[in-house]
């Protein structure tokens with residue numbers, strides 16, 4: 563039988579991909595990197611759509627098991643690859659696990675959702691975000707701040723890092739990439755600094771992707787400015 567490896571389809575400029583990448587590293591999973599360039603629409607190519615009809619990254623094919631949805635992949639990797647030494651990343655105890663799952667779902671449905679909604683015009687067109695959508699983002703960051711404050715522990719679910727911290731860190735790196743200032747959420751800022759200092763895979767899995775997004779947004783903003791200037795000149799000439 564042919565050896566089936568773990569393939570990781572990803573794009574470094576994607577926050578959910580960074581979450582899965584950090585998780586693969588945290589559980590010491592050996593994997594093959596399969597870069598899918600979203601800017602070249604490689605995710606829409608027939609071979610990829612056959613693998614994942616939703617054509618999203620991250621996607622993994624783990625010994626033939628194909629999964630997408632970053633947080634589901636993270637839970638799967640933990641279920642499959644955790645050892646005694648790193649089981650704390652996704653505890654088995656139902657109450658402890660429930661708390662981790664709660665944060666994973668908060669990240670998906672509230673925090674990352676708010677980030678995506680607010681920044682969509684900037685990421686896709688280099689346009690300023692809609693101010694009214696910022697309220698949703700601020701509310702989500704405020705919730706996170708309160709969770710951290712009332713928890714009174716260094717990480718989201720206790721004394722040790724879990725996959726919930728990894729997922730939320732990935733979402734926060736999107737705020738870094740979009741140069742959004744979250745300093746006024748003091749607990750979030752301190753927790754994110756703690757994660758960046760103490761989680762060993764942060765730099766390798768996040769920094770390049772953050773810079774990619776920064777450069778891409780700058781390019782889009784410059785293109786938009788040039789386009790607007792061209793239209794302005796054209797309208798003057800017409801008059």
Ligand SMILES: N[C@@H](CCC(=O)N[C@@H](CS)C(=O)NCC(=O)O)C(=O)O
Pocket residue numbers: 575576577578579600605616617618619620630631632633
């Ligand atoms: N909820 C999904 C979101 C995945 C997602 O939307 N990925 C984006 C990149 S950040 C993507 O693949 N976009 C391309 C597309 O939807 O065609 C997850 O967490 O994995």
